[in-house]
Amino acid sequence: MTTAPEHSPTMARSSVADRLAPYAPLMLVPVLAIAGLIAVQNPASWLTLTVSGLAMGMMIFLMASGLTLVFGLMDVINFGHGAFVSVGAFIGISVLLTLGHLTNAPSLGLNLLAILAAVLAAMAATAVMGWAFERVIVKPVYGNHLSQILVTMGGLIIAEQLIIVLWGPEEIYFTRPEALKGALTFGDAAIEKYRLVTVGVGLAVFTAMRFVLRRTKIGLIVRAGVQNGEMVAALGYRLRLVFIGVFIAGSALAGLGGVMWGLYQEVITAHMGNQAMILIFIVVIIGGLGSVEGCFIGALLVGLLQNYVAFVEPKLALVSNIALMVAILMWRPMGMIPVVKAK
């Protein structure tokens, strides 16, 4: 068999900077933490702030992870995401409230069991809801951002209203399972027990998502599908199914995030999810659309920065997230770890 003529494009060694670039975002977290220590000075406070900041980051990540899939990969601007968070919270918490005997027992095991049950219920519910959402609301508007905003807003409102119909308009206050109340203290530093749980869950979800997206073609199919669905089909993939699947996964994750968030807030309202949306969008954007890693790092940064700033100069806390976003976008207009070229 004949071969083509020799083909040898000139290759110069790429500079050190080029080769380090990919790891820069990872470094930001420790860098920020150290900067925090310098600013905060008092180490006990610093420890408290840092741990709780990281935990807060994890919770934000949990809520945002679903959106990286749906907004990042599938390029669907889903204003309804917040609704899934709320619904997740309501279902989860309702389940929790029925499991009084498990939650009031001062045993960590039983409490976690109860939470697990709540989470599963919430994820199941939001998954189903996600499926319906995709079929009825999102399907007609793939590729059309503005219609997406319109319909998902509609979906959001409907979901919120239904929550009000079913659970009534009052905020629902409750208290966390016994073993998760209060904090562990080291000297003057206090680390809330519940936040440790969220760290665990956050890490678990993060690794799981990474694994799935790296080991399977799903991520590729979705990204390719957004660019050129016809071609993906012509290669032999049932794009619809993949999209539905991913959307459902995203919704279920939102549900999970909702439960964790609700448990943190210890009060749930129909609007709680939507109120978190701006933050969630920010995290997804600075992370780089579609990147789980980026979203994760972004969430941690937001969590930490909020705490440090609020401690050092509360007034600035009002704008810290926004400032962070602007700074990062100026550094990398595509976000920290861009996976999809946002249009």
Add this chain to the structure above:
Amino acid sequence: DIKIAHVYGKTGPFEAYAKQSHDGLMLGLEYATGGTMEVNGEKVVVIEKDTQLKPENGKALLEEAYGDDEVDLAIGPVSSGVALAMLPVAEEYEKLLIVEPAVADSITGSNWNRYIFRTSRNSSQDAVASAIALAGDNVHIATLAQDYAFGRDGIAAFREALAAQGHEIVHEEFAPTDTTDFTAAGERIFNAMKDLEGEKKLFIIWAGGGNPWAKINAMDPGRFGIEFAGVGNILAALKGFKDFAGMEGGTYYYYELPDNPVNDWLVKTHFERFDSPPDFFTAGGMAAGIAAVEAIRKAGSTDTEALITAMEGMEWETPKGTMQFRAEDHQALQPMYHFKLRVEDDVEWAIPELVRELSIDDLPIPVRN
């Protein structure tokens, strides 16, 4: 007929308050008219209007009420922002607006005009009541509030009230209105208080979500001997306070606190009709309803000027006992309650127990218009 417009945010985040307020109003009218719904032989008709919590709507709807529906007086709204937008309309149409339950001081303060009466408490009253409840020698008080006009005014009023009794705040913390993570605020407060001797109290004024009590409590302020204090709250919120047994402060209402026939009737009827106890805004709404009826009776007509003269200084009975419209700024002076939280397993919420009732005379509420 006597037409009364109830202009309030039926839908939106305050839906729950709105419902209470309206139920209360209707109960008030019913009670005051002895169930006949008639005053001076005229039927009382209530027209509901939903502001959707939008100030511009509040304005338009009130104009509609005065202009098109030609109501004799209007009552509402829930949110202060809406209320402030509505005030000038009353002046323009020279008709009465009884503000209930919006709380901003400026409604009966800088933005007040003579057509405005308010039956609900203003935020100073909360603050002052709490100040009186909490103050004491060798008590150190820090405050946490939202970083905007409402929060800052509240703390200011609280500060003055404390000062009036020769005490001061050791640390004032303000956090953004949408704060969700209170670790930083908590740390700052702890650092400010941990080395102090004696009783330490953290006084929190917080409207809407965020739930700072639970979050700071999770940081175990007990290790520095810091206790919580705050203004009272609605039943729904009290459910979140079951971990706060012993928390003290001044509150506006809790159905077991007042002891008077009006309240007895309200509690009884409310259980009958909605089989739940009445709450903050039910009581408030009722007070407003009764006030309207009493005023019309006293004035003998619905002529605005007559009503104003009748109402200035008027005293009337409410679920919170006797209230009185102060002539200067038409703010209803009213008793408040110094409470301490008790927890019982079979009650869903933490129960505010009466420490003592703070009568009108105990409460030096500044005139600010």
Add this chain to the structure above:
Amino acid sequence: MSDLPHTETIGDPILRIEGIYTNIAQYHILQGVDLNVPRGGVTMLLGRNGVGKTTTLRSVIGHWRAHRGRILFDGDDITRIPTANIARSGLGFVPEDMGIFADLTVEENMVLAAVSGPIDPARLDWIFQAFPPLKTFWTSEAGNLSGGQKQMLSIARAMIEERKLYLIDEPTKGLAPAIISTMARALKDLKDQGASILMVEQNFAVAKALGDTANVMDDGRVIWSGEMAELAGDPTLQEQLMGLSMEAK
């Protein structure tokens, strides 16, 4: 000239298009296309710009739907089944616009193309021999490839796994002569593996060299079909079918 060995067209055609009519929006594009692709043969689809060649291929893969007529692939009617299933039943497709996933790397493009599992290294080497740049730029973004390299990638994607039939729309546009000949080789290898090819081509020389049978279209119909050699040998026929004789230019 056609010294390339002609595989005899054995048995019934692998693809049989029976009088399909395809509309796009309000336009009637295809008006009764009849066309057969013999097994193990290379069939050329020729014709002026805008006569419906691409539309025909797209109708086969199911991107446009024929509202009349039938398309039989390997005996079964695929006129109405979903594109993905058509593809999985053994069709490889090289679209006119190459359909590159610009945001994905060359590697990712190929990984996706290998539908039924991981890439077979041997076959990949064979592809690399035909299209060396793909190896060089294996890890770079496909969107940054040169025009020709994109074309190579598009063809390579279709070839990465065995297919019964390849639909190839103007593969040589933008390819340098050297690559055209290696591609021609690769296509012949495919043929020798027993695959069949339906190919749209504007470059008549390539068509002449590769084609066994030919079909010429004009506004929405196949107006001539027969042996490629016959068409190649007859300038006047070309003249009347495609407006201009090759030899003239």
Add this chain to the structure above:
Amino acid sequence: MIRPLLSGDLPRSRVLALLLVVILICLAFAPFLFPGVRTVDTAARICIFIVLVASYDLLLGYGGIVSFAHTMFFGMGAYGVALTSTHMGRGFDALAIGSISGAALAAVLALLIGLFSLRVRAIFFAMITLAVASAVAVLVSQLSGLTGGEDGLTFKTPRELGPAFKFGKETFDGTLFGIKLNGKLLTYYLIFGGSALLFLALLRVVNSPFGRVLQAIRENDFRAEAIGYRVVYYRVTATCLSAAIAALSGSLYAIWLRYVGPDTTLSMTIMIDILLMVVIGGMGTIYGAVIGATLFVLAQNYLQNLMGVLSGMTEGLPLLPELLSPDRWLLWLGVLFILSVYFFPSGVVGRLRGQR
């Protein structure tokens, strides 16, 4: 005569033309056709939002630029009038100065934001505008001394624009077709006239060569640059223009309400509403703004009443009254959003003009 007025951009659909004429007539004679404070108020809002939405469509529909700062500019106009009126005292000079300075400031701010961020990707601009907008919102609530914070500002407009001011006493003793001739009427026609002018101006801009270039840039900015259009300049100009017009409509709103507040002019909800109105009406056609704004504002104001009636009729049926109760109006608004996309994927105008 009409053609030049509409800059040669005719509705191109009988139904659409009819709708537009009806809307025009209703707005032009609102005070007489539907006397009543509330209805006239609704009409005025429709006028104002038509302009606001149209100005946003210039950006989004024609320029393909997504901005979340449009309410900010809207607010700048509104606060401009409010501040001048409070500090300079009531008077037309205050209104004029307020409006103009508001518009000017808006344009300048837009210029800065644009030059800073329009060179980069679209989403970057979107996010920056989001950032700036929320920062400004924070600022407004912080500077409560100046802006009245969350509570906003209530102010007085010239006496001639107040209900107290009556005119036309001698000619037709103060009423026309049974409508009192007072300042409120004047204000309405001030709003109506102003809106009409701004609208026609926008119509002209989008049909100018400039407008066409914007479309081209939306389609393919890369190629637009390659045929010699400096894309950034066009985008920035469009941004400033729409910002200024948004500000002016804000001024009109303030004049009408005699009140400004964050929730009324700056809130994210209004931003979303604008988006929805654009999409419902149909992007890339200024007429879409008319339809979108009208439908949306009407829905916001009267859906509740309608449902009141419905729930009344469904009395007794299970669940339905609960769902139809006026308090659930938002639920049905949501449903409307979704249906509107089902039936008008390219907006009402797009549909009427027979696109997919």
Add this chain to the structure above:
Amino acid sequence: MTAPLLTTDDLTVRFGGHVAVDAVTCAFHAGELTAIVGPNGAGKTTYFNLISGQIPASAGRVMLNGQDISAASVSARTKAGIGRAFQMTNLFPDLTVLENVRLVVQAKARRGFNLWSVVTGHTDLMDQAEEILARVRLLDERNQIVSELSHGNQRKLEVALLIALDPLIYMFDEPTAGMSVDEAPVVLDLIADLKAQTDRTVLLVEHKMDVIRTLADRIIVLHNGALAADGAPAEVMASDIVQEAYMGRGLEGVLDHV
């Protein structure tokens, strides 16, 4: 010999480590048609991108009429007289064929920033646009939406836009790729006419030998980004580099006919 219209000095660009265009120094004179050949990925399109400014050069200069335009923006270069047609068809897909051309004419006439006149008033622009469509035989499709054109016709429109721009430097990137045997000549004739205009210069990237033979006055060869040969068609075509790297010597096959 007259001063060159366009020159590139040491023009270089690196993508990461990859040197796509490697210190290319070359001059182009008025009235001359230069064919640029080279294997796929040799850097031809990138070379064009550097000249027209789509990609900033890592090193080197671009001179137009003796002025350094290396720093100028794309649009500025276009206004200065550098025009190009793209290899990957690159049009305004949802606008009509006519509007596509009209936009170019409008740009040429510098009327873009006219905010207050109604577009349909500029009839002269319309007429010019139609005249150009007639020249590329697209007049009948003038009101079609571009995305609905067949590939070949889109290629023709691509060329039409460049003709409409009427620049000093014409850069064609495989203009006839995907054009049928009866359409290609139309475009090729247009290009031939351009040669006649003595104050213009034409750069043409093509893979079709016959086209190059008939049109080119001069051929330059790019290989792995570097300038590998430059001269009269006959000798360049005969050179080893072209035969091996480009035509692929030793590959018997279809080439001789291409």
